[in-house]
Amino acid sequence: MIADKMKGMVANSSAIRAMFEEGNRLASLYGAENVYDFSLGNPNVPAPEAVKKAIVELVEGEDPIALHGYTNSNSGYPEVRQAVADSLNERFGTSFGERNIIMTVGAAGGLNVIFKTLLNPGDEVIAFAPYFGEYRSYTNNYDGVLVEISPDTETFQPRLQEFEQKITPKTKAVIVNTPNNPTGVVYSEATIQKMAAIMEAKQKEYGTDIYLISDEPYRELVYDGAEVPYLTKYYDNTIVGYSYSKSLSLPGERIGYLVIPDEVTDSEEVQSAANVATRILGFVNAPTLQQKVVAKCLNEKTDISFYNRNREALYEGLKECGFTCIKPEGAFYLFVKSPIEDEKEFCAAAKKYNILMVPGSSFACPGYVRLAYCVAHETIVNSLPKFKELAKEYF
Amino acid sequence: MIADKMKGMVANSSAIRAMFEEGNRLASLYGAENVYDFSLGNPNVPAPEAVKKAIVELVEGEDPIALHGYTNSNSGYPEVRQAVADSLNERFGTSFGERNIIMTVGAAGGLNVIFKTLLNPGDEVIAFAPYFGEYRSYTNNYDGVLVEISPDTETFQPRLQEFEQKITPKTKAVIVNTPNNPTGVVYSEATIQKMAAIMEAKQKEYGTDIYLISDEPYRELVYDGAEVPYLTKYYDNTIVGYSYSKSLSLPGERIGYLVIPDEVTDSEEVQSAANVATRILGFVNAPTLQQKVVAKCLNEKTDISFYNRNREALYEGLKECGFTCIKPEGAFYLFVKSPIEDEKEFCAAAKKYNILMVPGSSFACPGYVRLAYCVAHETIVNSLPKFKELAKEYF
Structure with missing residues (x-):
């Protein structure tokens, strides 16, 4: 039943x-x-040796009541959120603060939080084939409708013409995953710029907000010096989902974050709602020990x-x-x-x-x-x- | 937006x-x-000293790839699930196996998983006032309808007559929380027996399945030798949600489990669906280090x-x-x-x-x-x- x-x-x-x-x-x-x-x-x-060292230091040095207790905010420890923001600002020239970072139960948890936050039933989420199959489930969880852009099997870059045609007044979000699972392709800066221009124009045409959701668990895994553009710099309504699963080899520990920049429309409301979504979906907060571990390992590779x-x-x-x-x-x-x-x-x-x-x-x-x-x-x-x-x- | x-x-x-x-x-x-x-x-x-000891032993003794990796099943490590089952069997005379236990991101995660698993839009979930306010959010997440039984402010025991009247063909679940948040009241064995009899009769009358969901984060916190009946023994369609948040003082670490006994109607299907719900809600698996920690601390108090x-x-x-x-x-x-x-x-x-x-x-x-x-x-x-x-x- x-x-x-x-x-x-x-x-x-x-x-x-x-x-x-x-x-x-x-x-x-x-x-x-x-x-x-x-x-x-x-x-x-x-996982890097530094992870083990951080765990041992934390359990031996910190008050267990604080270390293993609920965080006061469902979005995580303020000092961890600030440390993540500082690290991003240093790497990408952004200007995030604590308020822009929500610690999540991995990227999968983060994507569920942001879809819960944004989607009304019937809202459309665009994904570029080939894409991680779970996007369909995450969208369905909130009665959204996944709209597929067909794959360009020559380059596995997004088909932007088809993309432009498939954006409708019901399009609430576009999800990109670069470096990509399953192709390993990285979207170039030129691609991102074109994509952003299309979305800007469609927002204006329809008078809607279309969120670009960047799912980035593979950001640090690039070869031959490939550059992965940081998407918040190209399009205001960008929300980033990150995970330490691959970058620190901690997939089982379920630790990641969302970035909700101030440039996002109604950013304060979106941040508050994501905080509430974290609570009511039952995540409550990202695992506390691992929050502090990643804050200590931000420069590990x-x-x-x-x-x-x-x-x-x-x-x-x-x-x-x-x-x-x-x-x-x-x-x-x-x-x-x-x-x-x-x-x-x-x-x-x-x-x-x-x-x-x-x-x-x-x-x-x-x-x-x-x-x-x-x-x-x-x-x-x-x-x-x-x-x-x-x-x-x-x- | x-x-x-x-x-x-x-x-x-x-x-x-x-x-x-x-x-x-x-x-x-x-x-x-x-x-x-x-x-x-x-x-x-x-948290007990044993928790610290377990964490240090695990990170120093185990292969980090296995310790921090995804579990093969979204329901958790087989040996952890078996250890939890064994411990329950010893304490309560039940006969659970690995298949009956699903490790969850705390009890809040477990309740979301089971509501996602069971609820169709419009299904009713009965709760006895006063109840933990989040039950309403968890029910709403899956478009269920929370039906309240008014409080008996003399005893804060459930009003069984009103309960009987409010069960309808749309009733999919009844959630109880004993020891209770916010009253601290424990439901007596007699109460549980009467409640079970009412639910059995209503299942027969309507030809439906009505699941009794026992939310038990406070099970170990009892005074003056009070007994807390183990509900699976009184009613077949019982599902237990447990958390180590209070019993091991680990609320921030998000670790608990669901028990889905074989006696539950279509138990295999419910177990499979809860496994899938764990994945698609973005939990993916309960934090792996903490799974192994609680397995080492099952006898801690x-x-x-x-x-x-x-x-x-x-x-x-x-x-x-x-x-x-x-x-x-x-x-x-x-x-x-x-x-x-x-x-x-x-x-x-x-x-x-x-x-x-x-x-x-x-x-x-x-x-x-x-x-x-x-x-x-x-x-x-x-x-x-x-x-x-x-x-x-x-x-």
Whole structure:
């Protein structure tokens, strides 16, 4: 007797669980080292030593009542919010204060908070395919309607003409994710400028507010010196969702933040509402110990060379096998063209070689598969002969 | 341009923030030691030493990739869920397994997960006044309708006759909170048995499932050997929401669990849906370090003698002043009858003596005020002369 809205979700989720169980089954049959599981975005780089040091210092040095208590504001500790603001200002030349930062239960928590804050039933949220499939669930949670922009499979940059056409008076938000999951593509400054101009014009035309929501868990994961523009500088109604899941390898700890700049229309009201949404959605506050940990680790960096080595090895290896894919500039995913139209069938074929990957349909982009290369380097090295065998079935 | 649903919430919340700011203002004027803030349920007993020990052991002994990574299941680590199940089985003679436990972001997170799982728009959730005001928000989040049972201000036990009359074919859930916030009352076994019988009969009459949701953050906080019945043993469709916020003084860390027993109708479907709801609401999983911490601290107890000393001092002190209230058997709240009808006016009068308390209207029970006695003992001792002065205005 579960809610009607949940019924389809449970059916979908069973498919993902089935894959997970398949991975476990394969591991028990062939040994975990002989299964090449590229399905999950769970970082394989340990959290920096500074995280451990911060945790120990905090629990040994701070009053446990204050350290583990509710924060007075649902938006987090004032000193943590200020430290995050200062760090952003230093890096990006912004001028945020404590009031602009809301500590959240990861980026997923932050996106739910901001959708709860903004969306009326029927409001449209635009996403550019391929996109992280959860955006659809987050939008549905608040009875919003996800509007898809079709993928440009040449460049995986957003199709701006289609974007312009699909903005309506019901468009409340546009969500971008750069560096992108699942393609690893970074949107260029020129792209962002054009996107901002389109949105400005549409706001004027319709007399509405259209929020640009920048989902940035992969901001620090870029290669070859790629620049990721800070979007609040290009468009006033920008809200940023950030997570330390990837940058500090803390995905299980659920810690991130939202930035709601003063330039956002009715910014005080939006900030207050996001504070309330944090409370009533049951987050109450971002985990307190981890709030203080990240404040102590703002200058820490994950080992990007680890991911880069994996990126090069997998990209070059797959290319050699005859597969085609765009070389990622960021994140830790490769989005590979399926050699056959039905990429689910391709995934099934790969499973025969103990290779697990996610069908592009999960990202609104069938005909492709996603490989998460945040795995042990040996997994990649050992998987390549298997990919070679797999390739022989097609090329 | 925030969502319509959020507008009233923000207005309400400003009232609470105003109280918080008033507390800060008073503290800066008169010194924090001269402000008697009974407004917040933030424990003043430190987390047990074992919590600190567990945290240090975990970060020093475990692989950080596993310790801080996503859990494979959104419901939490299998070994943690099994440990929680084992502990409950030992204490209450239940027979839960790993599958019955879903680790949550506190009890507030757990209640949101279960309401998301169960409620269709228009479904009714019954709550017994006085109740924790957030129940209304949690219900509204999923377009449910909160149905109130009026308070029995003699005993603060649930009015079962009114309850029976208000169950309709739209009733999807009944939420109970015992030991109770704000009264400290514990529902007796006889009460629970009668409540269960009524619900069984109504399920049969309407051919529906009516879930009993037991919100139990105060389960371990009982005095004078009071017994708190474990509700799954009295009624099959019972779901328990638990939090370590009060029992281990970890409210800021957001760690708790749901119990979904096999006896619940369609239990597997409900468990799967709650797993999915955990993911799509953005919790993703309960914070991983804290999951492992609580598993190591299942036999730890908070210092109940601290709260008991406060309870006795405040209860006796207020009685002596002429105030009347029911003596709490659990939790850390006193629910005091306002000497005047408008308890908000009474709260305003108390503020003149630097005493902060929460109006009963926030708990759907006007004419009363809530005092949280989870404060330093000196706060209570020093407040009593002020309460005496306050009392003189009325008696």
